[in-house]
Amino acid sequence: MTSSAPRRTVLAAALAAAAGAATPSAQADAARTPEASAAAATPEAAARRTKSLVDYHAWTTTADWNKGHAQGTAIAHGARPGIRLVHPVGTLDYKDPHTGRTTAWEYAVWTSPAHSLKVPATEAVASWNAHTPPGTWIAVELRGTYSDGGRTPWYVMGRWTAGDGDADIRRTSVDGQKDGKSSISTDTFAIDTPASGLRLTSYQLRITLHRKPGTALTPTVWRLGAMASDLPDRFEVPASRPGRVGRELVVPHYSQEIHKGQYPEYDNGGEAWCSPTSSQMIIESWGRKPTRDQLSWVNPDYADPQVCHAARHTFDYQYEGCGNWPFNAAYAATYRDLQGVVTRLASLTAVERLIHAGLPVITSQSFLKTELDGAGYGTSGHLMTVVGFTKDGDIIANDPAAPDNAAVRRVYKRRQFENIWLRTKRHDVNGQVRSGSGGVCYLYFPAKPAPTQHRVLAELGIR
Template identity: 80%
Template sequence: MTSSAPRRTVLAAALAAAAGAAAPKAQAVDAPRETAARPLAPSSAPRRSKSLVDYHAWTTAADWHAGKHRGTGATHGARPGIRITRPLGTVEYTDPHTQKTAAWEYATWTAPVHTLGAPATEVVASWNAHTPAGTWITVELRGTYSDGGRTPWYVMGRWTSGDGEDSIRRTSVDDQKDGRSSISTDTFAIDDPASGLRLVSYALRVTLHRTPGSGRTPTVWRLGAMGSDLPDRFEVPASAPGLVGRELRVPRYSQEIHKGQYPQYDNGGEAWCSPTSSQMIIESWGRRPTPEDLAWVNPDYADPQVCHAARHTFDYQYDGCGNWPFNAAYAATYKDLEAVVTRLSSLTDAERLIHAGIPVITSQSFLKTELDGAGYGTAGHLMTVIGFTENGDVIAHDPAAPDDRAVRRVYRRRQFENIWLRTKRYDDKGKVKSGSGGVCYLYWPTRPTPRQRRVLRELGIR
């Protein structure tokens, strides 16, 4: 089993490609049940300052009107957004993955400059958009350094939900740098954080593209970014159990049963941890691909929706399905779902989300000896946190299981929290590598419950 390990710079250290690992062994368990959370004594462990992570997004009608429109207009209603109203003209784009050159009508929207709550060493953008056939978007970031200098406009992704002949191949863009910062797949990073250089503010720009004369348009409902400046650390403070004893109802899907299927998408299911995790959580909210969506999948394959998720999160430049914002954007293609990429500070934050009914998709890397019961090690792997046992251990749906029945796991709280939140680790050769620093995907309905809305807001997400 090889989990998808995003090839990105994390705190200025390159993350190695995913290491091969044996398929884990697990005992069959009973189907999960949803139970009420039982609060324990509040944690007295030190918590990371919220100022180290700054997620900001534009989502409301007022937000869209505040930006600079060039050929775009705001849409109103239950889910405000932006769309093409009068194209600025046409631009030619040569798709590096098909070598096809085509002209596209385009329009742009530029967000107001956002000043970070704390200067950042990393920024990850994410977005929610509808891209009908023959349309796509480009998301860019330009920032200001702490010494007053500015970055170029960096491409954070070229996105479309499809991959037909009437569109482009969704892609990240390599080789973007200015000697002080660079883009690694989906992550902006300061090249030398020890120098003290930081990003103090940024602007996001989205360009909407469509086939000339078609009248179709992308619609962007959410545009945001997570900036952070986390300390280098191999160990993180332990949190004490708080809201425990709740388990959410979430489908179980194994990536391993898809081994060898559709190898053009990141060598098949062995590397599909990210889309498999995304699909589990999407379906926990009652959303699924239609039979028409799945018509392309071999009918002999089990769980065809996992194949669908892999295809529609695949980054043709990264050559994998582990692009963080592409997974969030895929989730948001389902009716009335919102999705972001951010960081959390502890399992206490995850408990609050679970208590409110929102599962958490986490990114971690670890040796086989660092997570009891996993049965494998990985340089990068996504799994879902769906609950907590009565003593505060983590209930996870781990897609690296050999089959769907074995997906549900219980992992020791302290081990799980450390491998998820740390920013530095040692690989099996004793070399220092990077950790994700608490990266997660969060998916929830456009109309959350009051409790869900409150918890999201308290975690800096609106």
């Protein structure tokens, strides 16, 4: 069995080492050498370990939106303050590369103030939560300042709409964006040569809201943010000690494999749907799901039609896959009073705190079959959902790569799971150095989290 494999390189360091090549699987961890252990004992390394290597920041409140520069946008007041299009500042003709249609769109723009990073970064991933009724869409861009004083261009981090009807563009990432110092790989900004010492020290986000000319339609954006990070190259991460264990959350069990061959236009069918399948499990754990009308397009002979729906509505027409990280978070946020973010976590201790607060976590990892006992497969990139911990601290995961729904619940050894998820370097079956996800995860949670949930999210930099 194989699970879905991303067609992008995750870490910028790996881009330099592996020339951006895709890999079929990961290999066993490299043993820590005495030299590496000595280096880890230096004061500089100790200082590095004491500070956070991840900076997630978002604009979500009325005060936040007021700090930005509005051109034709206004604040949408309410329980979830956001921005909306009120006075178009222009019209553009957009030729959709995936339909060939050229359509006129009115637009307005909101630009964030510069966010100075606590962690000068090698990578950044934007994510957003928005309502985009038919006939509207948004474009999210990032512009940063380098540590050498230079500035990046405005990079497109995604063109998003929830639908794919005749009135809509096709949601898409944008290839070929680079300036000689950095580049965009599907959904990830990356410094091309981290070993040079160049870093991103601050960034702005710009969001352009589009609608059909002459209408009163508008997208509404409730959350706009980015995760920036500077993780060290490492084949092995320190082991954590079990803390708050012995809890398992109630989360539906959905297998991607039972959808194998269904709707091959969406990344060759279910065998590649680990990300939307994981997303759908968490969405439904919060009591949300598509309506019968929304599922009417799915073949009635197919089980779990909501998984097909999730795949269709996370599909990135440029990447030709359903594994675009911010597109999955944005899809989750199309459901009533749900939020979705993409970030990185530093350890399983953070996951324990989230689980203890009732918050499941979708994780991204790459591994060989020999590296994760009980999985039965190897993968160059796979999403699964952590729903709990055993009393001994091992991982309880809903793994969508299971052959059927009954086999989705798995228990994985803590140390094995921790390493394959958090490492940034690995070896493939041919011994070549490839990238690891470095603790990337999706978090989906209510617009108004419970006090304990709010506190744990805030401790992780998410508000």
